[in-house]
Amino acid sequence: MDATRALARLAQLGRAVGAETRDVTAALRALRELLREARVEHRLVGGLAVLHHGYPRLTEDIEALVEAGGVARLKGLLELKLHAGRKQDEADAVALLKHLDERRYLALEAELPAALRPKLHLLRRDALEELAWEQPEG
Known part of the structure; x- marks a missing residue:
């Protein structure tokens, strides 16, 4: 990924996870795209992982393990x-x-x-x- 594109992705992620934003879905999409383009292996953990496995959970953050x-x-x-x-x-x-x-x-x-x-x-x-x-x- 070239530097210009990487910076644009980071700016997109920053907007998605800004202090006034509560759209976890948009933030997750931006984070996954950034990690995929950077070719970084990762796993979701925390509240979103719990939701993924079908258990109700209120969460406003994204936690990921990164290689x-x-x-x-x-x-x-x-x-x-x-x-x-x-x-x-x-x-x-x-x-x-x-x-x-x-x-x-x-x-x-x-x-x-x-x-x-x-x-x-x-x-x-x-x-x-x-x-x-x-x-x-x-």
Whole structure:
């Protein structure tokens, strides 16, 4: 996918999941299209997965597991989340960053605009703290 098309897809996704928008169906369609075009393997989890299996559930968010290597291909999505500034977007960024080893994190950081790097550093710190809490003491 070329850069212009990728940016257009990210803008479409951003509009679909804006803070004032509650159209989960449109957001899901935009997210699936973005992930498919980026060739990123993913699985839906959370409330939408529960709905898919036929159980009623009220949800206004989309949760997806993304292959580890796919995170690097989703640099634009991470950039969009850093620009958004909502707490949920920051939590999503932390969840993505938790799965990056140091080499991949540094490669991703180098590709992001310099203005976003301080925020990225803070979120990376949060991700590493979460990982430390998740590790069993031994």
